[in-house]
Amino acid sequence: MSMIKVLAVLPFLGILVGSVFLNQVTPLVLGLPVLLAWLLLWVVLTSAIMAVIYLADPANRTPSTHTDPATHTDPDA
Amino acid sequence: MSAALAIIALTALGALLLGLRASRGRDMSLEQWTVGGRGFGAVFVFLLMAGEIYTTFTFLGGSGYAYGHGGPTYYILGYGCLAYVISYWMLPPIWRYARQHRLISQPDYFAAKYASPALGVLVAVVGIVALIPYLVLQFKGLGIIVATASYGAIPPAVAVWIGAGVVTAYVMVSGVHGSAWTAVAKDVLILAVAVFLGVFLPIHLYGGFGAMFAAIQEAKPGFLALPPKGESVAWFDSTVLLTALGFYMWPHSFGSIFTARSDKVFRQNAIVMPLYQLILAFVFFAGFAAVLKVPGLTGPSIDLALFRLSMQTFDPWFVGVIGAAGVLTALVPGSMIIMTAATLLANNIYRPLHGNMPDRQVSRLARRLVPAVALVAVFFTLQGGQTIVALLLMGYSFVTQLFPALVMSLRRHNPLTSTGVFAGIVVGIATVAATSLTHTTIAMLFPGLPEALRDLNIGIVALVLNVATLTLVSAIGRRVPSARSA
Numbered sequence: 001m002s003m004i005k006v007l008a009v010l011p012f013l014g015i016l017v018g019s020v021f022l023n024q025v026t027p028l029v030l031g032l033p034v035l036l037a038w039l040l041l042w043v044v045l046t047s048a049i050m051a052v053i054y055l056a057d058p059a060n061r062t063p064s065t066h067t068d069p070a071t072h073t074d075p076d077a
Numbered sequence: 078m079s080a081a082l083a084i085i086a087l088t089a090l091g092a093l094l095l096g097l098r099a100s101r102g103r104d105m106s107l108e109q110w111t112v113g114g115r116g117f118g119a120v121f122v123f124l125l126m127a128g129e130i131y132t133t134f135t136f137l138g139g140s141g142y143a144y145g146h147g148g149p150t151y152y153i154l155g156y157g158c159l160a161y162v163i164s165y166w167m168l169p170p171i172w173r174y175a176r177q178h179r180l181i182s183q184p185d186y187f188a189a190k191y192a193s194p195a196l197g198v199l200v201a202v203v204g205i206v207a208l209i210p211y212l213v214l215q216f217k218g219l220g221i222i223v224a225t226a227s228y229g230a231i232p233p234a235v236a237v238w239i240g241a242g243v244v245t246a247y248v249m250v251s252g253v254h255g256s257a258w259t260a261v262a263k264d265v266l267i268l269a270v271a272v273f274l275g276v277f278l279p280i281h282l283y284g285g286f287g288a289m290f291a292a293i294q295e296a297k298p299g300f301l302a303l304p305p306k307g308e309s310v311a312w313f314d315s316t317v318l319l320t321a322l323g324f325y326m327w328p329h330s331f332g333s334i335f336t337a338r339s340d341k342v343f344r345q346n347a348i349v350m351p352l353y354q355l356i357l358a359f360v361f362f363a364g365f366a367a368v369l370k371v372p373g374l375t376g377p378s379i380d381l382a383l384f385r386l387s388m389q390t391f392d393p394w395f396v397g398v399i400g401a402a403g404v405l406t407a408l409v410p411g412s413m414i415i416m417t418a419a420t421l422l423a424n425n426i427y428r429p430l431h432g433n434m435p436d437r438q439v440s441r442l443a444r445r446l447v448p449a450v451a452l453v454a455v456f457f458t459l460q461g462g463q464t465i466v467a468l469l470l471m472g473y474s475f476v477t478q479l480f481p482a483l484v485m486s487l488r489r490h491n492p493l494t495s496t497g498v499f500a501g502i503v504v505g506i507a508t509v510a511a512t513s514l515t516h517t518t519i520a521m522l523f524p525g526l527p528e529a530l531r532d533l534n535i536g537i538v539a540l541v542l543n544v545a546t547l548t549l550v551s552a553i554g555r556r557v558p559s560a561r562s563a
Binding site: 008011012015016019020023024025026028030031032033034035036039040042043044046047049050051053054057059060 | 287291299301313349
Protein backbone atom coordinates (compact mmCIF):
# COMPACT_ATOMS: atom_id res chain seq x y z
CA MET A 1 0.00 0.00 0.00
CA SER A 2 2.68 2.45 1.02
CA MET A 3 4.25 2.54 -2.44
CA ILE A 4 0.93 2.63 -4.29
CA LYS A 5 -0.29 5.51 -2.13
CA VAL A 6 2.37 7.67 -3.79
CA LEU A 7 0.28 7.52 -6.97
CA ALA A 8 -2.07 10.01 -5.33
CA VAL A 9 0.55 12.70 -6.02
CA LEU A 10 0.11 12.31 -9.78
CA PRO A 11 -3.22 14.18 -10.11
CA PHE A 12 -1.64 17.14 -8.29
CA LEU A 13 1.35 17.13 -10.64
CA GLY A 14 -0.82 16.65 -13.73
CA ILE A 15 -3.33 19.35 -12.91
CA LEU A 16 -1.15 21.97 -11.20
CA VAL A 17 2.24 21.53 -12.89
CA GLY A 18 1.10 20.11 -16.24
CA SER A 19 -1.18 23.09 -16.85
CA VAL A 20 1.82 25.42 -16.72
CA PHE A 21 3.31 23.69 -19.77
CA LEU A 22 0.11 22.94 -21.66
CA ASN A 23 -1.60 26.29 -21.37
CA GLN A 24 -2.48 26.63 -25.06
CA VAL A 25 -5.46 26.32 -27.38
CA THR A 26 -4.01 24.82 -30.56
CA PRO A 27 -3.48 22.29 -32.02
CA LEU A 28 -6.97 21.11 -31.04
CA VAL A 29 -6.88 17.64 -29.47
CA LEU A 30 -9.95 15.59 -30.50
CA GLY A 31 -11.50 18.94 -31.37
CA LEU A 32 -10.81 20.41 -27.90
CA PRO A 33 -8.42 23.15 -26.76
CA VAL A 34 -5.18 21.57 -25.48
CA LEU A 35 -5.59 22.69 -21.85
CA LEU A 36 -9.20 21.47 -21.66
CA ALA A 37 -8.31 18.10 -23.20
CA TRP A 38 -5.41 17.74 -20.73
CA LEU A 39 -7.61 18.45 -17.71
CA LEU A 40 -10.34 16.08 -18.91
CA LEU A 41 -7.68 13.38 -19.32
CA TRP A 42 -6.72 13.96 -15.69
CA VAL A 43 -10.32 13.66 -14.53
CA VAL A 44 -10.37 10.13 -15.94
CA LEU A 45 -6.85 9.30 -14.74
CA THR A 46 -7.69 10.50 -11.21
CA SER A 47 -10.58 8.07 -11.07
CA ALA A 48 -8.39 5.24 -12.34
CA ILE A 49 -5.62 6.06 -9.86
CA MET A 50 -8.07 6.12 -6.95
CA ALA A 51 -9.43 2.74 -8.08
CA VAL A 52 -5.91 1.25 -8.00
CA ILE A 53 -5.31 2.72 -4.55
CA TYR A 54 -8.67 1.40 -3.36
CA LEU A 55 -7.92 -2.13 -4.54
CA ALA A 56 -4.50 -2.14 -2.92
CA ASP A 57 -5.70 -0.69 0.38
CA PRO A 58 -6.03 -3.41 3.07
CA ALA A 59 -8.62 -1.24 4.86
CA ASN A 60 -11.13 -2.10 2.14
CA ARG A 61 -10.68 -5.87 2.46
CA THR A 62 -12.43 -6.19 5.81
CA PRO A 63 -15.93 -7.42 4.96
CA SER A 64 -17.68 -5.76 7.90
CA THR A 65 -17.76 -2.01 8.00
CA HIS A 66 -19.98 -1.86 11.06
CA THR A 67 -17.16 -2.75 13.41
CA ASP A 68 -16.64 -0.89 16.59
CA PRO A 69 -14.65 2.24 15.71
CA ALA A 70 -12.20 1.47 18.51
CA THR A 71 -11.13 -1.84 16.97
CA HIS A 72 -11.27 -0.65 13.38
CA THR A 73 -7.83 0.78 12.91
CA ASP A 74 -6.92 2.52 9.74
CA PRO A 75 -3.36 1.74 8.62
CA ASP A 76 -3.07 5.20 7.10
CA ALA A 77 -4.07 7.11 10.20
CA MET B 78 -48.27 31.67 -18.41
CA SER B 79 -45.75 30.39 -20.96
CA ALA B 80 -45.33 26.65 -21.53
CA ALA B 81 -41.80 27.00 -20.13
CA LEU B 82 -43.03 28.47 -16.89
CA ALA B 83 -45.76 25.85 -16.51
CA ILE B 84 -43.24 23.01 -16.78
CA ILE B 85 -40.95 24.69 -14.25
CA ALA B 86 -43.83 25.23 -11.80
CA LEU B 87 -44.92 21.60 -12.09
CA THR B 88 -41.36 20.44 -11.38
CA ALA B 89 -41.14 22.57 -8.25
CA LEU B 90 -44.49 21.19 -7.09
CA GLY B 91 -43.33 17.63 -7.78
CA ALA B 92 -40.19 18.20 -5.70
CA LEU B 93 -42.30 19.51 -2.81
CA LEU B 94 -44.52 16.42 -2.93
CA LEU B 95 -41.47 14.11 -3.00
CA GLY B 96 -40.09 15.93 0.02
CA LEU B 97 -43.39 15.58 1.85
CA ARG B 98 -43.55 11.85 1.10
CA ALA B 99 -39.97 11.26 2.23
CA SER B 100 -40.61 12.80 5.64
CA ARG B 101 -43.99 11.19 6.30
CA GLY B 102 -44.15 8.46 8.89
CA ARG B 103 -40.84 9.40 10.46
CA ASP B 104 -40.48 11.05 13.79
CA MET B 105 -37.92 13.63 12.80
CA SER B 106 -35.50 14.01 15.69
CA LEU B 107 -32.64 16.49 15.35
CA GLU B 108 -30.37 13.63 14.30
CA GLN B 109 -32.93 12.41 11.75
CA TRP B 110 -33.55 15.83 10.29
CA THR B 111 -29.90 16.69 9.90
CA VAL B 112 -27.91 13.49 9.36
CA GLY B 113 -30.65 11.05 8.33
CA GLY B 114 -30.03 8.82 11.35
CA ARG B 115 -26.53 8.03 10.02
CA GLY B 116 -27.80 5.21 7.84
CA PHE B 117 -27.00 6.16 4.26
CA GLY B 118 -25.00 3.84 2.00
CA ALA B 119 -22.53 4.70 -0.74
CA VAL B 120 -25.10 5.51 -3.38
CA PHE B 121 -27.11 7.82 -1.16
CA VAL B 122 -24.11 9.65 0.26
CA PHE B 123 -22.79 9.94 -3.27
CA LEU B 124 -26.05 11.51 -4.43
CA LEU B 125 -26.19 13.78 -1.42
CA MET B 126 -22.63 14.99 -1.96
CA ALA B 127 -23.02 15.20 -5.72
CA GLY B 128 -26.33 16.95 -5.15
CA GLU B 129 -24.51 19.64 -3.28
CA ILE B 130 -21.74 19.94 -5.80
CA TYR B 131 -23.77 20.08 -9.00
CA THR B 132 -25.67 23.21 -8.26
CA THR B 133 -26.74 26.35 -10.04
CA PHE B 134 -23.06 27.11 -9.79
CA THR B 135 -22.19 24.41 -12.31
CA PHE B 136 -25.21 24.84 -14.53
CA LEU B 137 -25.50 28.59 -14.93
CA GLY B 138 -22.27 29.72 -13.25
CA GLY B 139 -20.05 27.23 -15.10
CA SER B 140 -21.55 27.92 -18.51
CA GLY B 141 -21.65 31.66 -17.83
CA TYR B 142 -18.01 31.74 -16.78
CA ALA B 143 -17.02 29.72 -19.86
CA TYR B 144 -18.90 32.28 -21.93
CA GLY B 145 -17.49 35.35 -20.20
CA HIS B 146 -13.99 34.30 -19.11
CA GLY B 147 -13.06 31.31 -21.31
CA GLY B 148 -10.08 29.19 -20.21
CA PRO B 149 -10.09 30.15 -16.51
CA THR B 150 -13.38 28.21 -16.15
CA TYR B 151 -11.37 25.00 -16.36
CA TYR B 152 -10.37 25.51 -12.73
CA ILE B 153 -13.72 23.94 -11.81
CA LEU B 154 -12.57 20.65 -13.38
CA GLY B 155 -9.29 20.67 -11.52
CA TYR B 156 -10.30 21.36 -7.94
CA GLY B 157 -12.95 18.67 -7.71
CA CYS B 158 -10.47 15.97 -8.71
CA LEU B 159 -7.88 17.02 -6.17
CA ALA B 160 -10.53 17.32 -3.45
CA TYR B 161 -11.65 13.73 -4.07
CA VAL B 162 -8.06 12.49 -3.83
CA ILE B 163 -7.72 14.21 -0.46
CA SER B 164 -11.13 12.92 0.65
CA TYR B 165 -9.96 9.31 0.45
CA TRP B 166 -7.77 9.79 3.51
CA MET B 167 -9.44 12.75 5.18
CA LEU B 168 -13.10 11.73 5.44
CA PRO B 169 -12.91 8.26 7.05
CA PRO B 170 -11.22 9.43 10.27
CA ILE B 171 -13.64 12.37 10.53
CA TRP B 172 -16.58 9.99 10.11
CA ARG B 173 -15.25 7.53 12.71
CA TYR B 174 -14.69 10.26 15.27
CA ALA B 175 -18.11 11.80 14.63
CA ARG B 176 -19.83 8.44 14.99
CA GLN B 177 -18.02 7.61 18.19
CA HIS B 178 -18.99 10.92 19.75
CA ARG B 179 -22.44 11.12 18.15
CA LEU B 180 -21.69 14.48 16.55
CA ILE B 181 -24.20 16.00 14.18
CA SER B 182 -22.47 19.11 12.89
CA GLN B 183 -19.14 20.56 11.82
CA PRO B 184 -18.78 22.89 14.84
CA ASP B 185 -19.42 19.88 17.12
CA TYR B 186 -16.37 18.27 15.54
CA PHE B 187 -14.04 21.21 16.15
CA ALA B 188 -15.46 21.81 19.66
CA ALA B 189 -14.91 18.15 20.57
CA LYS B 190 -11.47 17.73 18.99
CA TYR B 191 -10.08 20.89 20.55
CA ALA B 192 -12.17 20.59 23.76
CA SER B 193 -13.37 24.16 23.25
CA PRO B 194 -17.07 25.12 23.01
CA ALA B 195 -15.96 28.65 22.04
CA LEU B 196 -14.17 27.24 18.98
CA GLY B 197 -17.39 25.46 18.07
CA VAL B 198 -19.28 28.75 18.10
CA LEU B 199 -16.57 30.40 15.95
CA VAL B 200 -16.66 27.59 13.40
CA ALA B 201 -20.46 27.92 13.26
CA VAL B 202 -20.12 31.64 12.57
CA VAL B 203 -17.56 31.00 9.81
CA GLY B 204 -19.91 28.42 8.30
CA ILE B 205 -22.89 30.75 8.26
CA VAL B 206 -20.87 33.64 6.82
CA ALA B 207 -19.63 31.39 4.00
CA LEU B 208 -23.03 29.84 3.35
CA ILE B 209 -24.75 33.16 2.70
CA PRO B 210 -22.97 33.89 -0.63
CA TYR B 211 -23.52 30.25 -1.57
CA LEU B 212 -27.25 30.61 -0.92
CA VAL B 213 -27.32 33.96 -2.69
CA LEU B 214 -25.94 32.33 -5.83
CA GLN B 215 -28.66 29.64 -5.77
CA PHE B 216 -31.37 32.30 -5.44
CA LYS B 217 -29.73 34.30 -8.18
CA GLY B 218 -29.86 31.24 -10.42
CA LEU B 219 -33.50 30.59 -9.55
CA GLY B 220 -34.32 34.20 -10.28
CA ILE B 221 -32.63 34.02 -13.69
CA ILE B 222 -34.49 30.83 -14.58
CA VAL B 223 -37.95 31.98 -13.50
CA ALA B 224 -37.60 35.46 -14.99
CA THR B 225 -36.22 34.19 -18.30
CA ALA B 226 -38.69 31.33 -18.65
CA SER B 227 -41.60 33.73 -18.14
CA TYR B 228 -40.38 35.57 -21.27
CA GLY B 229 -40.37 38.87 -19.41
CA ALA B 230 -43.74 38.49 -17.63
CA ILE B 231 -42.11 38.10 -14.19
CA PRO B 232 -39.54 40.75 -13.25
CA PRO B 233 -36.22 39.37 -11.88
CA ALA B 234 -36.79 40.66 -8.33
CA VAL B 235 -40.18 38.93 -8.08
CA ALA B 236 -38.60 35.79 -9.55
CA VAL B 237 -36.01 35.79 -6.75
CA TRP B 238 -38.80 35.99 -4.15
CA ILE B 239 -40.66 33.11 -5.79
CA GLY B 240 -37.51 30.98 -5.91
CA ALA B 241 -36.68 31.70 -2.26
CA GLY B 242 -40.27 30.86 -1.26
CA VAL B 243 -40.14 27.48 -2.98
CA VAL B 244 -36.77 26.56 -1.42
CA THR B 245 -38.02 27.60 2.04
CA ALA B 246 -41.23 25.60 1.75
CA TYR B 247 -39.25 22.64 0.49
CA VAL B 248 -36.77 22.54 3.34
CA MET B 249 -39.47 23.03 5.96
CA VAL B 250 -41.42 19.97 4.85
CA SER B 251 -38.61 17.58 4.09
CA GLY B 252 -35.25 17.89 5.89
CA VAL B 253 -32.34 15.79 4.65
CA HIS B 254 -34.45 12.88 3.36
CA GLY B 255 -36.23 15.08 0.89
CA SER B 256 -32.91 16.41 -0.32
CA ALA B 257 -31.55 12.96 -1.05
CA TRP B 258 -34.64 11.81 -2.96
CA THR B 259 -34.97 14.92 -5.06
CA ALA B 260 -31.24 14.65 -5.67
CA VAL B 261 -31.93 11.45 -7.60
CA ALA B 262 -34.46 13.16 -9.87
CA LYS B 263 -32.23 16.19 -10.19
CA ASP B 264 -29.12 14.24 -11.14
CA VAL B 265 -30.92 12.30 -13.85
CA LEU B 266 -32.43 15.45 -15.33
CA ILE B 267 -29.29 17.59 -15.15
CA LEU B 268 -27.18 14.81 -16.64
CA ALA B 269 -29.55 14.43 -19.57
CA VAL B 270 -29.99 18.16 -20.15
CA ALA B 271 -26.29 19.06 -19.79
CA VAL B 272 -25.09 16.29 -22.09
CA PHE B 273 -27.78 17.10 -24.64
CA LEU B 274 -27.01 20.83 -24.68
CA GLY B 275 -23.25 20.26 -24.68
CA VAL B 276 -23.48 17.97 -27.70
CA PHE B 277 -26.39 19.48 -29.60
CA LEU B 278 -25.50 23.19 -29.44
CA PRO B 279 -21.94 22.93 -30.87
CA ILE B 280 -23.07 20.56 -33.63
CA HIS B 281 -26.28 22.42 -34.48
CA LEU B 282 -24.79 25.90 -34.37
CA TYR B 283 -21.23 25.32 -35.60
CA GLY B 284 -21.17 21.88 -37.21
CA GLY B 285 -19.03 20.20 -34.56
CA PHE B 286 -16.74 20.66 -31.54
CA GLY B 287 -13.56 21.24 -33.54
CA ALA B 288 -15.37 23.74 -35.78
CA MET B 289 -16.76 25.59 -32.76
CA PHE B 290 -13.43 25.85 -30.94
CA ALA B 291 -11.64 26.82 -34.16
CA ALA B 292 -14.20 29.59 -34.75
CA ILE B 293 -13.79 30.90 -31.19
CA GLN B 294 -9.99 30.74 -31.48
CA GLU B 295 -10.20 32.69 -34.72
CA ALA B 296 -12.49 35.38 -33.27
CA LYS B 297 -10.81 35.57 -29.85
CA PRO B 298 -7.27 34.13 -29.99
CA GLY B 299 -6.18 32.61 -26.68
CA PHE B 300 -9.64 32.92 -25.09
CA LEU B 301 -9.80 29.13 -24.58
CA ALA B 302 -6.55 28.98 -22.58
CA LEU B 303 -5.39 30.93 -19.52
CA PRO B 304 -4.44 34.54 -20.22
CA PRO B 305 -0.85 35.72 -19.52
CA LYS B 306 -2.09 38.26 -16.96
CA GLY B 307 -4.91 38.31 -14.41
CA GLU B 308 -6.54 34.86 -14.41
CA SER B 309 -3.19 33.39 -15.43
CA VAL B 310 -1.58 30.04 -14.68
CA ALA B 311 -0.61 31.34 -11.23
CA TRP B 312 -4.23 32.29 -10.55
CA PHE B 313 -5.37 28.89 -11.83
CA ASP B 314 -2.99 26.87 -9.66
CA SER B 315 -3.58 28.85 -6.49
CA THR B 316 -7.35 28.84 -7.00
CA VAL B 317 -7.50 25.11 -7.74
CA LEU B 318 -5.43 24.37 -4.66
CA LEU B 319 -7.35 26.68 -2.32
CA THR B 320 -10.76 25.46 -3.42
CA ALA B 321 -9.63 21.81 -3.29
CA LEU B 322 -8.62 22.30 0.34
CA GLY B 323 -11.88 24.08 1.11
CA PHE B 324 -14.06 21.55 -0.71
CA TYR B 325 -15.10 19.53 2.35
CA MET B 326 -14.85 22.46 4.76
CA TRP B 327 -18.34 23.65 3.87
CA PRO B 328 -20.62 22.97 6.81
CA HIS B 329 -23.13 21.13 4.62
CA SER B 330 -20.49 18.97 2.88
CA PHE B 331 -18.90 18.24 6.24
CA GLY B 332 -22.37 17.42 7.58
CA SER B 333 -23.07 14.97 4.77
CA ILE B 334 -19.99 12.99 5.90
CA PHE B 335 -22.01 12.13 9.01
CA THR B 336 -24.89 10.64 7.02
CA ALA B 337 -22.74 7.68 5.87
CA ARG B 338 -23.28 4.16 7.14
CA SER B 339 -19.59 3.24 7.00
CA ASP B 340 -16.21 4.76 6.25
CA LYS B 341 -15.76 2.60 3.16
CA VAL B 342 -18.42 4.76 1.49
CA PHE B 343 -15.95 7.63 1.13
CA ARG B 344 -13.16 5.53 -0.34
CA GLN B 345 -15.57 4.17 -2.93
CA ASN B 346 -16.89 7.63 -3.74
CA ALA B 347 -13.33 8.90 -4.28
CA ILE B 348 -13.23 6.65 -7.36
CA VAL B 349 -16.61 7.57 -8.83
CA MET B 350 -16.88 11.25 -7.99
CA PRO B 351 -14.09 12.42 -10.37
CA LEU B 352 -15.91 10.81 -13.32
CA TYR B 353 -19.01 12.74 -12.36
CA GLN B 354 -16.97 15.86 -13.12
CA LEU B 355 -17.15 14.99 -16.80
CA ILE B 356 -20.64 16.52 -16.87
CA LEU B 357 -18.86 19.83 -16.45
CA ALA B 358 -17.27 19.50 -19.86
CA PHE B 359 -20.71 19.52 -21.48
CA VAL B 360 -21.75 22.53 -19.43
CA PHE B 361 -18.62 24.31 -20.69
CA PHE B 362 -19.40 23.34 -24.29
CA ALA B 363 -22.86 24.89 -23.96
CA GLY B 364 -21.33 28.07 -22.53
CA PHE B 365 -18.71 28.24 -25.28
CA ALA B 366 -21.43 27.75 -27.90
CA ALA B 367 -22.96 31.03 -26.69
CA VAL B 368 -19.73 33.01 -27.16
CA LEU B 369 -20.29 33.86 -30.82
CA LYS B 370 -24.10 33.47 -30.83
CA VAL B 371 -25.23 35.72 -27.98
CA PRO B 372 -22.42 38.26 -27.83
CA GLY B 373 -22.48 41.30 -25.61
CA LEU B 374 -23.31 39.94 -22.14
CA THR B 375 -20.83 41.37 -19.63
CA GLY B 376 -20.33 41.56 -15.86
CA PRO B 377 -22.91 39.65 -13.81
CA SER B 378 -25.11 39.12 -16.92
CA ILE B 379 -22.73 36.43 -18.22
CA ASP B 380 -24.70 34.01 -16.03
CA LEU B 381 -27.61 34.46 -18.45
CA ALA B 382 -25.63 33.04 -21.41
CA LEU B 383 -26.98 29.49 -21.33
CA PHE B 384 -30.58 30.62 -21.09
CA ARG B 385 -30.34 33.30 -23.75
CA LEU B 386 -28.88 30.81 -26.18
CA SER B 387 -31.54 28.20 -25.32
CA MET B 388 -34.34 30.68 -25.96
CA GLN B 389 -32.88 31.56 -29.33
CA THR B 390 -32.52 27.92 -30.27
CA PHE B 391 -35.43 25.94 -28.77
CA ASP B 392 -39.23 25.96 -28.44
CA PRO B 393 -40.67 27.26 -25.16
CA TRP B 394 -41.53 23.78 -23.87
CA PHE B 395 -37.89 22.71 -24.11
CA VAL B 396 -36.74 25.92 -22.47
CA GLY B 397 -39.10 24.77 -19.72
CA VAL B 398 -37.31 21.42 -19.42
CA ILE B 399 -33.93 23.19 -19.16
CA GLY B 400 -35.46 25.56 -16.61
CA ALA B 401 -36.81 22.61 -14.63
CA ALA B 402 -33.33 21.09 -14.47
CA GLY B 403 -32.03 24.47 -13.39
CA VAL B 404 -34.67 24.81 -10.68
CA LEU B 405 -33.78 21.41 -9.24
CA THR B 406 -30.05 22.23 -9.27
CA ALA B 407 -30.86 25.25 -7.13
CA LEU B 408 -33.52 23.60 -4.98
CA VAL B 409 -31.56 20.62 -3.68
CA PRO B 410 -28.38 22.43 -2.66
CA GLY B 411 -30.35 25.51 -1.66
CA SER B 412 -32.40 23.49 0.79
CA MET B 413 -29.25 21.82 2.17
CA ILE B 414 -27.62 25.20 2.66
CA ILE B 415 -30.61 26.79 4.39
CA MET B 416 -31.09 23.77 6.62
CA THR B 417 -27.43 23.74 7.56
CA ALA B 418 -27.34 27.47 8.30
CA ALA B 419 -30.51 27.28 10.42
CA THR B 420 -29.23 24.26 12.33
CA LEU B 421 -25.88 25.99 12.93
CA LEU B 422 -27.66 29.03 14.33
CA ALA B 423 -29.94 27.00 16.60
CA ASN B 424 -27.68 24.14 17.67
CA ASN B 425 -24.22 25.67 17.59
CA ILE B 426 -24.73 29.33 18.40
CA TYR B 427 -28.03 29.73 20.29
CA ARG B 428 -27.82 26.49 22.27
CA PRO B 429 -24.34 26.89 23.82
CA LEU B 430 -25.29 30.40 24.89
CA HIS B 431 -28.57 29.34 26.52
CA GLY B 432 -27.66 26.43 28.76
CA ASN B 433 -29.06 22.98 28.18
CA MET B 434 -31.84 22.98 25.65
CA PRO B 435 -33.44 19.66 24.79
CA ASP B 436 -32.96 18.37 21.21
CA ARG B 437 -36.63 18.73 20.40
CA GLN B 438 -36.58 22.43 21.20
CA VAL B 439 -33.38 23.01 19.15
CA SER B 440 -34.89 21.24 16.19
CA ARG B 441 -38.06 23.34 16.44
CA LEU B 442 -35.99 26.53 16.65
CA ALA B 443 -33.93 25.45 13.60
CA ARG B 444 -37.08 25.04 11.56
CA ARG B 445 -38.35 28.42 12.63
CA LEU B 446 -35.04 30.03 11.59
CA VAL B 447 -35.30 28.67 8.05
CA PRO B 448 -37.39 31.59 6.70
CA ALA B 449 -35.12 34.09 8.48
CA VAL B 450 -32.02 32.70 6.76
CA ALA B 451 -33.84 32.77 3.42
CA LEU B 452 -34.81 36.42 3.95
CA VAL B 453 -31.20 37.45 4.61
CA ALA B 454 -30.09 35.74 1.40
CA VAL B 455 -32.93 37.33 -0.60
CA PHE B 456 -31.77 40.71 0.67
CA PHE B 457 -28.22 40.15 -0.57
CA THR B 458 -29.43 38.61 -3.84
CA LEU B 459 -31.45 41.70 -4.65
CA GLN B 460 -28.33 43.84 -4.04
CA GLY B 461 -26.81 42.03 -7.03
CA GLY B 462 -23.51 42.92 -8.64
CA GLN B 463 -21.46 39.71 -8.56
CA THR B 464 -21.21 36.76 -10.90
CA ILE B 465 -22.14 33.32 -9.60
CA VAL B 466 -18.51 32.16 -9.75
CA ALA B 467 -17.26 35.23 -7.84
CA LEU B 468 -19.81 34.54 -5.08
CA LEU B 469 -18.71 30.94 -4.71
CA LEU B 470 -15.01 31.84 -4.68
CA MET B 471 -15.70 34.28 -1.84
CA GLY B 472 -17.44 31.55 0.17
CA TYR B 473 -14.52 29.23 -0.52
CA SER B 474 -11.99 31.73 0.82
CA PHE B 475 -13.93 31.73 4.09
CA VAL B 476 -14.32 27.98 4.60
CA THR B 477 -10.74 27.19 3.54
CA GLN B 478 -9.63 28.95 6.72
CA LEU B 479 -10.84 25.89 8.66
CA PHE B 480 -8.58 23.49 6.75
CA PRO B 481 -5.31 23.84 8.74
CA ALA B 482 -7.05 23.25 12.07
CA LEU B 483 -8.93 20.27 10.65
CA VAL B 484 -5.91 18.56 9.13
CA MET B 485 -3.91 18.94 12.32
CA SER B 486 -6.82 17.56 14.37
CA LEU B 487 -6.47 14.26 12.50
CA ARG B 488 -2.97 13.73 13.89
CA ARG B 489 -2.58 11.57 16.94
CA HIS B 490 -0.57 14.25 18.71
CA ASN B 491 -1.89 17.60 17.64
CA PRO B 492 0.54 20.38 18.57
CA LEU B 493 -2.10 23.10 18.15
CA THR B 494 -3.95 24.60 21.10
CA SER B 495 -7.58 25.68 20.93
CA THR B 496 -6.52 29.30 21.53
CA GLY B 497 -4.03 29.09 18.67
CA VAL B 498 -6.63 27.67 16.30
CA PHE B 499 -9.18 30.25 17.39
CA ALA B 500 -6.74 33.10 16.76
CA GLY B 501 -5.63 31.68 13.41
CA ILE B 502 -9.18 31.32 12.10
CA VAL B 503 -10.11 34.84 13.27
CA VAL B 504 -7.06 36.31 11.49
CA GLY B 505 -7.80 34.33 8.32
CA ILE B 506 -11.47 35.31 8.23
CA ALA B 507 -10.71 38.96 8.96
CA THR B 508 -8.22 39.00 6.08
CA VAL B 509 -10.74 37.46 3.67
CA ALA B 510 -13.46 39.88 4.79
CA ALA B 511 -11.18 42.90 4.46
CA THR B 512 -9.87 41.91 1.03
CA SER B 513 -13.32 40.94 -0.35
CA LEU B 514 -15.01 44.12 0.87
CA THR B 515 -12.30 46.33 -0.58
CA HIS B 516 -11.77 44.10 -3.67
CA THR B 517 -8.05 43.97 -2.93
CA THR B 518 -5.76 41.76 -5.00
CA ILE B 519 -2.17 40.75 -4.38
CA ALA B 520 -1.17 42.88 -7.37
CA MET B 521 -2.59 45.92 -5.52
CA LEU B 522 -0.88 45.08 -2.22
CA PHE B 523 2.51 44.29 -3.71
CA PRO B 524 2.75 45.94 -7.14
CA GLY B 525 6.48 45.20 -7.32
CA LEU B 526 6.11 41.41 -7.37
CA PRO B 527 6.66 39.40 -10.56
CA GLU B 528 3.49 38.63 -12.53
CA ALA B 529 3.32 34.99 -11.35
CA LEU B 530 3.06 36.11 -7.71
CA ARG B 531 0.80 39.11 -8.39
CA ASP B 532 -1.88 36.86 -9.88
CA LEU B 533 -2.06 34.44 -6.94
CA ASN B 534 -5.52 34.05 -5.42
CA ILE B 535 -5.80 36.52 -2.51
CA GLY B 536 -7.13 33.65 -0.36
CA ILE B 537 -3.51 32.41 -0.15
CA VAL B 538 -2.57 35.50 1.86
CA ALA B 539 -5.34 34.82 4.37
CA LEU B 540 -4.34 31.17 4.66
CA VAL B 541 -0.66 32.03 5.22
CA LEU B 542 -1.54 34.56 7.92
CA ASN B 543 -3.91 32.02 9.48
CA VAL B 544 -1.22 29.29 9.63
CA ALA B 545 1.41 31.73 10.95
CA THR B 546 -0.95 32.88 13.72
CA LEU B 547 -2.09 29.44 14.83
CA THR B 548 1.47 28.12 14.88
CA LEU B 549 2.79 31.08 16.84
CA VAL B 550 -0.06 31.29 19.38
CA SER B 551 -0.02 27.51 19.90
CA ALA B 552 3.75 27.56 20.48
CA ILE B 553 3.44 30.30 23.09
CA GLY B 554 0.43 28.61 24.70
CA ARG B 555 2.27 25.31 25.07
CA ARG B 556 5.32 26.90 26.57
CA VAL B 557 3.43 28.83 29.27
CA PRO B 558 1.80 25.91 31.17
CA SER B 559 4.94 23.75 30.95
CA ALA B 560 7.01 26.59 32.35
CA ARG B 561 4.56 26.90 35.24
CA SER B 562 4.65 23.20 36.07
CA ALA B 563 8.43 23.10 36.03
